[in-house]
Structures are given as structure tokens and as C-alpha cells.
Amino acid sequence: MYELVFASQNNRWQQILDFFNLKDIFYAREYMLSALRLDPGEAMLFYYTDEDGHGEIVYPFIKRQLTETDSLLYDITTPFGYGGPVLEIHNDGHKLASNFLRAFGEFCKAEKIIAEYIRFHPVLHNAEFFEKQLDLISVYDTYTLQLNAYLSESDQAGADRFNGADASGLTFKKLGTVRHMFDFLVLYYSTVRQSEETDSYYFFTNDYFESLVSALGPELHLFGAYKDNKLLAATYVLTKGETIYHHLSGKAEGADLVDAETVLMNNIAEWGAYNGFHYFHLAGKQPGYLAASDVDVNKPYAVSTAPFFIARVVHDPEAYISTHPIEETELIKRYGNI
Numbered sequence: 350m351y352e353l354v355f356a357s358q359n360n361r362w363q364q365i366l367d368f369f370n371l372k373d374i375f376y377a378r379e380y381m382l383s384a385l386r387l388d389p390g391e392a393m394l395f396y397y398t399d400e401d402g403h404g405e406i407v408y409p410f411i412k413r414q415l416t417e418t419d420s421l422l423y424d425i426t427t428p429f430g431y432g433g434p435v436l437e438i439h440n441d442g443h444k445l446a447s448n449f450l451r452a453f454g455e456f457c458k459a460e461k462i463i464a465e466y467i468r469f470h471p472v473l474h475n476a477e478f479f480e481k482q483l484d485l486i487s488v489y490d491t492y493t494l495q496l497n498a499y500l501s502e503s504d505q506a507g508a509d510r511f512n513g514a515d516a517s518g519l520t521f522k523k524l525g526t527v528r529h530m531f532d533f534l535v536l537y538y539s540t541v542r543q544s545e546e547t548d549s550y551y552f553f554t555n556d557y558f559e560s561l562v563s564a565l566g567p568e569l570h571l572f573g574a575y576k577d578n579k580l581l582a583a584t585y586v587l588t589k590g591e592t593i594y595h596h597l598s599g600k601a602e603g604a605d606l607v608d609a610e611t612v613l614m615n616n617i618a619e620w621g622a623y624n625g626f627h628y629f630h631l632a633g634k635q636p637g638y639l640a641a642s643d644v645d646v647n648k649p650y651a652v653s654t655a656p657f658f659i660a661r662v663v664h665d666p667e668a669y670i671s672t673h674p675i676e677e678t679e680l681i682k683r684y685g686n687i
Contacts (some may be wrong), residue, residue, distance in 0.1 A: 351396060351398070351456065353394070354393060355391070355392075355393040356378055356381060356391075359378060360653075362378045363378065365394065367580050368405075368437070369405075369407050371435060372589055372590030373470070373472075373592070374587045374588065374590075374592075374594060374635075375427075375430045376409055377568075377589065378394075378409075379394070379564040380428065381409055381428055381596050382560070383557070383560040383563075386557040388426055389413065389429065390411045390412050390413035390456075391411065391683055392411055393409070393412060394407060394408070394409045395456070397452060398561070399445050399448050400448075401448060401664075402439060403445035403448065404436060404438040404440065405436075406435065406445065406449045406567055407434070407437075408432075408433070408435070408453070409543045409568070410425045410426060411427075411628045412425050412462065412576050414419065415426065415463070415475055420461075422461050422668055422672070423460065423461055423463070423666075424463060424466070424672075425457075425466070426466040426467075427467055430587075431468055431471065432447070432470060433470055433475050433476065434449060436475065436478055443481070445478070445484060446482065448480040450676045454662075457664040461665075462628055462674075463664055463665040463668040463672065464661065464663050464664060464668045465662045466680075467659060467661075467662070468657075468686065469485075471655035471656060471658075472592070478557040483660045483662060484660060484661070485658075485659075485660050486659050486680070486681060487658055488659055488685040489657055489659075489685075491577075491632050491656070491657050492632075492652050493556065493630045493652070493655070494628065494629040494630075494631070494652055495652075495653070496618055496621050496622040496627055496628060508653065518576055518582070519576050519608060519609055520575040521573075521575075521612055521616035522574075523570065523571070523572055523620065524571040524572060524573050524585075526562050530555070530562075530571075532572060533583045533585065535599070536580065536582070536600055536601055537583075537598070537599035539600075540598065540600050547681040547687065548683045549682055558585075561585070565587065568587060569586075569587060569588075570588060571583065571586075572584050572586070572613060572617050572620070573613070574610070574616075576609070580597070580601070581600065581601045582600045582610050583598065583599050583613075584596075584597070584598045584599075584613055585598075591628055592626065592627070592630060593617065593618075593626050593628065593629045593630065593631065595630065595631045597687070614629075614631070632686060657682050661680060
């Protein structure tokens with residue numbers, strides 16, 4: 350049994366998230382609406398109740414139209430970031446996942462949805478329930494910093510010193526999400542162009558950032574690292590519940606970049622700790638100082654790692670082949686985040 354909830358049903362969407370105690374920005378209706386700028390379509394939420402009593406599943410996604418002909422075809426995707434089905438388990442989680450896949454497959458066939466692209470959520474570990482049924486692709490490891498260690502008894506005044514320069518001469522600032530958007534975009538576009546492997550999808554336009562600001566309001570933040578009044582690195586982060594998520598970064602070209610990124614990420618972590626957040630999550634493609642070989646156990650935080658998986662599910666193979674399917678390497682470039 351399932352219920353399909355549309356983005357216009359704000360109260361019902363939130364009611365279902367509350368039932369799952371799901372306070373994650375990537376499942377919020379507001380985030381889904383902002384993601385429509387990147388993946389035009391219709392945001393909806395699939396709420397599944399297992400008739401065998403194994404539990405419930407919530408799964409928001411974007412439904413995209415593929416054809417302009419009389420015989421309309423669609424695919425679905427989780428928005429940029431993370432997502433995928435989240436389970437509320439009463440008995441057997443793997444049986445719940447299996448029953449859900451069967452029911453969701455029937456839904457997709459009825460709705461002429463020929464394929465789906467899932468970015469699973471490394472923090473919620475939802476991919477593990479689907480590893481036997483789906484062909485999961487491991488993209489990279491992600492890192493979550495536990496922020497409670499930043500709140501040392503000897504430094505309770507730390508929240509007042511964020512705009513000062515550190516020993517390297519780098520200055521950390523919390524910036525206006527609108528006022529400094531252009532400054533960020535200059536760095537962001539420069540950074541994206543530096544990698545020939547970056548899919549064109551990730552050349553996000555001003556419209557996307559404007560939609561983030563409009564939809565998320567105080568749950569969106571922008572930070573920058575300066576030296577001699579020059580912005581060297583900047584990062585947008587998303588916040589909700591106990592967690593800060595790194596969203597997008599930009600950096601200038603130059604020798605001070607590693608220091609600038611380190612100062613920026615460490616100061617965002619400090620800011621988060623002093624503002625009541627417990628975790629700061631970064632993807633494996635983020636600053637090199639967080640690569641597994643560089644994690645310093647003497648730094649003032651504990652680091653946990655979790656793999657990021659994506660999956661492609663084909664519901665109508667014949668129709669899918671006709672839409673020019675992409676190879677796995679291209680699939681990772683397009684749906685593996687940036």
C-alpha cells in the first residue's frame with residue numbers, strides 16, 4: 350500500500366517526515382523545490398506501508414519527462430546531494446526493502462517511468478538494505494566530523510572570534526548568502542572548469558543559487574576565507590537538525606589554497622559547534638586535507654567515514670535503450686555529485 354504526496358501538499362509531506370523523525374535537509378520539501386532548478390520536473394514523495402508488517406518507507410524524488418511525443422515517458426532522480434528510500438523497520442528490514450522494490454517497480458511501470466537514478470544517503474546508511482537487489486556503485490567515502498570536541502571549557506568565548514585572522518594571516522568570515530553570491534560564483538566556476546571530468550550539469554546557474562536562498566532561508570549559509578582582503582575559498586553549507594552538510598565550494602588559484610580550505614572547513618566546524626550542531630558532513634571530493642591518509646587523529650574532532658553509493662534501476666529495458674542510456678563512467682560523473 351502506498352500514498353503519493355505532491356510538493357503542493359506541504360502539511361502532509363512534513364507530517365510523514367515527522368513520523369520517520371527525519372530531520373534531514375535533503376528530504377525537506379523546500380530543498381526538493383530548489384532542486385527543480387537543476388532537474389526540471391515534479392517533486393513528489395512516495396510513502397510505502399508494508400502489508401506484511403515489516404515497516405514503512407519514505408522516498409522523495411523528482412519525476413522528469415523524457416519525451417515530447419503522444420506516448421510520454423519519464424524517469425526519476427533523487428536531487429543533487431543525497432537521498433533514496435528511508436526505512437522505518439518493524440520486523441525484517443531486508444524483506445521490507447524487497448517488498449518496497451516490488452511495489453515501487455509496479456508503480457513505475459504504471460506511470461511510464463522507465464528508469465530511476467538514486468543517490469543514496471551515506472549518513473543514513475540506507476543503501477545497505479538494497480545491496481542484494483540493486484547494482485550499487487561505490488563513488489567515494491564521505492566524512493562526518495563530530496563537533497562536540499570543539500566546545501572546550503577553556504574556550505567558551507570562541508564564538509566571538511571568528512572574524513579575526515589566524516597565524517597564517519587568513520581570515521574567516523560568515524558571508525551574506527545573497528550579497529556575496531557573485532563572489533562565490535566567480536570562485537565556483539573557476540574551480541569547476543579546472544577539472545575536465547566535471548559533467549556540464551554542475552555548471553549551476555545563478556537561478557539555482559537564488560532558488561536555494563529563497564527556499565531554504567536560514568538553513569543556507571555561506572562562509573569565506575580571505576587573505577589581504579582577497580577571497581581565496583568560499584563554501585555554501587546546508588543545515589537542519591543536528592547536521593551541517595557541505596554543499597558547494599569554490600577556490601581561487603594559488604599556493605595558499607590548502608591552508609585556506611583548511612582554515613575554512615575548521616572554522617565552519619567551530620561555528621557549527623557553537624551554534625548547537627553536532628555533525629559536519631563532507632564528501633570525499635572535498636578538500637584534500639580530509640582524505641583518508643591525511644586525517645589527523647590529534648585534530649579536535651572525531652571523524653567517521655561512510656561510503657556514498659549510487660544506483661540505476663531500469664524499469665522498462667526496451668524503452669530505456671531507446672533513450673540512449675549512458676555508460677557507468679558517465680553515470681558516476683552525472684549522478685556522483687561534485
